[in-house]
Each structure stands twice: as C-alpha cells, then as structure tokens.
Amino acid sequence: MTVRVGVIGAGMIGQDHIRRLTEVVTGAAVTAVTDIDAARAAEVAARVGAAALPTGADLIASPDVDAVLVTSWGPTHAEHVLNAIAAGKPVFCEKPLATTAEDCLRVVDAERAHGRRLVQVGFMRGFDPGYRQMKEVIAAGAIGTPLIVHCAHRNPTVPESYTSVMAAQDTAVHEIDVLRWLLDDEIVTAQVITPRATGKRFAHLKDPQLMYFETASGVRIGLEVFVNCQYGYDIQCETVGEEGLVRLPDPAAVGVRSAGRHGTAVLQDWKGRFADAFDTEFREWINAVAAGAEPTGPSAWDGYAATVITDAAVRSLETDGQVVTVDMKPRPAFYGGTA
Numbered sequence: 001m002t003v004r005v006g007v008i009g010a011g012m013i014g015q016d017h018i019r020r021l022t023e024v025v026t027g028a029a030v031t032a033v034t035d036i037d038a039a040r041a042a043e044v045a046a047r048v049g050a051a052a053l054p055t056g057a058d059l060i061a062s063p064d065v066d067a068v069l070v071t072s073w074g075p076t077h078a079e080h081v082l083n084a085i086a087a088g089k090p091v092f093c094e095k096p097l098a099t100t101a102e103d104c105l106r107v108v109d110a111e112r113a114h115g116r117r118l119v120q121v122g123f124m125r126g127f128d129p130g131y132r133q134m135k136e137v138i139a140a141g142a143i144g145t146p147l148i149v150h151c152a153h154r155n156p157t158v159p160e161s162y163t164s165v166m167a168a169q170d171t172a173v174h175e176i177d178v179l180r181w182l183l184d185d186e187i188v189t190a191q192v193i194t195p196r197a198t199g200k201r202f203a204h205l206k207d208p209q210l211m212y213f214e215t216a217s218g219v220r221i222g223l224e225v226f227v228n229c230q231y232g233y234d235i236q237c238e239t240v241g242e243e244g245l246v247r248l249p250d251p252a253a254v255g256v257r258s259a260g261r262h263g264t265a266v267l268q269d270w271k272g273r274f275a276d277a278f279d280t281e282f283r284e285w286i287n288a289v290a291a292g293a294e295p296t297g298p299s300a301w302d303g304y305a306a307t308v309i310t311d312a313a314v315r316s317l318e319t320d321g322q323v324v325t326v327d328m329k330p331r332p333a334f335y336g337g338t339a
C-alpha cells in the first residue's frame with residue numbers, strides 16, 4: 001500500500017520532508033500540499049505532482065490524503081493536529097506539538113477520546129543511530145545507574161529574529177525530549193543561568209545559556225546551549241553512571257593530515273547532522289501508517305511534556321535563574337502512565 005501524505009506548510013523543513021517522502025522513503029507519495037503562501041504551495045506541489053489545496057482543513061478532508069504532515073509555524077500546529085484527529089487520520093507534527101501547555105492537552109484529550117494513537121511529534125533525536133546505541137548501553141546496565149548527563153547544543157549562528165526564550169523553546173527542546181527517552185525518566189525541575197553573553201551576535205540575545213535539569217530519580221543534567229558558537233553545529237551528550245559512561249559519537253568524518261596538522265570537518269547545520277535520523281523517523285512512521293499500526297515515535301504526551309518543561313526553563317530564565325518546578329499533569333495510562 002502506498003501511503004498518500006498531505007503536507008501543511010511548504011517552507012524549509014516541509015520541502016525537505018517532501019523530498020524525503022518522495023525520494024528516500026518507499027511506500028509513500030505526497031498527494032496534496034497547502035501553504036498560506038498559495039504560490040509557494042503551487043510551486044512545491046507541482047514539483048511532486050501533488051494537488052495544491054487552499055487550506056489545511058481542505059487538505060485533511062481530501063479523500064486523496066491518508067495521513068497528514070504538519071510543517072507550518074508552531075502556533076498553527078494544534079489546530080491542524082486537532083482537525084486530523086477529528087478526521088481519524090494519522091498525523092505527523094513537526095515540533096512543537098503546540099506552543100502552550102493548554103493546547104497540547106487539548107490534543108492529548110482529543111486523541112484519548114479517539115481511543116488510539118494517531119499523533120507523532122517530530123522530535124528526531126531518538127532515531128539517530130548514536131542516541132539509539134547510547135540507549136541500548138544504558139538499558140543493558142553497562143554503565144550502571146545513570147547519575148549525571150553532560151550535554152552541549154551549539155549552532156554556528158542564528159538570525160536576528162531568534163530570541164532568548166527560543167534557546168529553550170526551539171533549541172534545548174530537542175535535548176529535553178531525547179533525555180526523557182534516553183533515561184526513561186521524567187524531568188521535574190529546570191534552571192537557566194546566563195554567563196557573559198557572546199559579543200559575536202545581536203545585543204538582545206542571552207547567548208550562551210547554561211541549563212540544569214533534575215529528573216524524578218535524581219539524575220542531574222547540565223546543558224550548554226550556545227547558538228552563535230561560530231565554528232559549527234555541534235551536539236554533545238555524555239551520560240555518567242555508577243560503573244562507567246557512554247558518549248554520543250561525533251558523525252563519521254575523514255581525518256585529514258596536511259600542513260603539519262590533523263583534523264576533521266565539523267558539520268554546519270542540523271540538517272546534515274540528523275539526516276539519517278530524519279530518514280529513519282519517516283521510514284518508521286510510514287511503515288506504521290501503512291500497517292494500520294499506532295506510531296512508535298514521540299507521542300502527543302511527549303509533545304506536552306516537552307512544552308511544560310521548556311515553559312519551566314523560560315520561567316527560570318525570566319526570574320534570573322531560579323530553580324523552577326515543572327508543572328506536569330500525571331501521565332495517563334493511555335500513554336504508558338498510571339493516571
């Protein structure tokens with residue numbers, strides 16, 4: 001069976017995922033595209049022989065769409081996801097699931113009322129081979145009980161429109177999601193401290209930021225977010241346990257020896273760093289949809305959890321580094337919890 005996907009939002013990542021669905025993943029076709037920029041929708045749709053439809057609601061209702069991909073701007077996600085659930089169609093929503101905890105809970109409630117999982121949120125780190133190997137090592141007990149995680153998330157630069165709260169909402173949110181999954185533990189407090197700001201970028205921006213999280217079992221996580229580090233896109237993660245440690249590998253790269261030096265190139269963006277993860281994420285999502293199975297990737301609950309944890313980090317940033325307790329509802333049994 002070919003899964004016919006409709007795409008809402010034909011911008012940067014929407015176009016990349018359309019390429020992925022049409023050129024990389026087997027068993028999928030993009031049959032409809034919509035964008036509030038109608039000319040862009042028409043151009044992108046024509047490239048893959050899809051229909052350009054006027055609105056997200058039209059696309060979700062289309063009989064030629066089996067599953068929906070939401071890659072529009074964050075504040076619009078919840079509406080499209082709720083419409084897809086109402087239509088009973090599987091929906092892959094790029095992060096964030098919604099920009100407020102209330103909207104995330106509306107999605108969670110709608111999905112629970114539907115009775116089976118339809119939603120997958122586009123946190124892709126858990127599909128990266130390095131993180132998957134780390135999880136296997138931790139789950140096998142090879143480093144003993146995890147105690148501390150050291151992480152860094154560095155981007156070479158960001159545009160002027162990037163604001164200080166986006167360090168949590170847009171950037172650290174990936175670590176927040178992947179560490180909950182990696183440790184199989186919940187984050188219960190957040191603290192954000194700002195060292196001297198880099199002079200290499202815009203004066204309005206608090207960059208870098210040091211974020212500290214504590215999990216329910218007492219693991220302490222330290223995360224440096226530095227989005228104007230200049231030198232490259234660099235993701236580091238090391239988990240220290242009672243009997244050893246496990247470290248995320250850097251991407252494979254040739255070593256060059258020349259002019260008395262030895263080095264490897266550093267990647268420059270997330271697209272290259274997580275290309276394999278995105279491919280696997282979509283391969284597994286399409287396989288699940290084709291089989292009529294529930295998605296296996298991050299759930300609507302994970303989307304809610306990420307939003308409330310980033311809310312706590314933002315509150316800490318705005319209160320000069322106070323330790324903020326995460327205000328999370330008990331996890332329902334529907335999502336593997338006890339409530």
Ligand SMILES: NC(=O)C1=CN([C@@H]2O[C@H](COP(=O)(O)OP(=O)(O)OC[C@H]3O[C@@H](n4cnc5c(N)ncnc54)[C@H](O)[C@@H]3O)[C@@H](O)[C@H]2O)C=CC1
Nearest residue numbers: 009010011012013014035036071072073074076094095096
């Ligand atoms: N998983 C990841 O690592 C990444 C995820 N993202 C997420 O993907 C989403 C899109 O990001 P970009 O592609 O960078 O943005 P973008 O601005 O390049 O593209 C968004 C597109 O959505 C369209 N749009 C906005 N509202 C719409 C609506 N209601 N209906 C139809 N079209 C609408 C815009 O006209 C634009 O063409 C964001 O939520 C972002 O956080 C972005 C980059 C990386």
Ligand SMILES: O=C1[C@@H](O)[C@H](O)[C@@H](O)[C@H](O)[C@H]1O
Nearest residue numbers: 153155170171172174227270
């Ligand atoms: O999602 C992403 C961006 O939106 C964000 O701005 C970057 O910092 C992340 O590395 C990237 O994965």
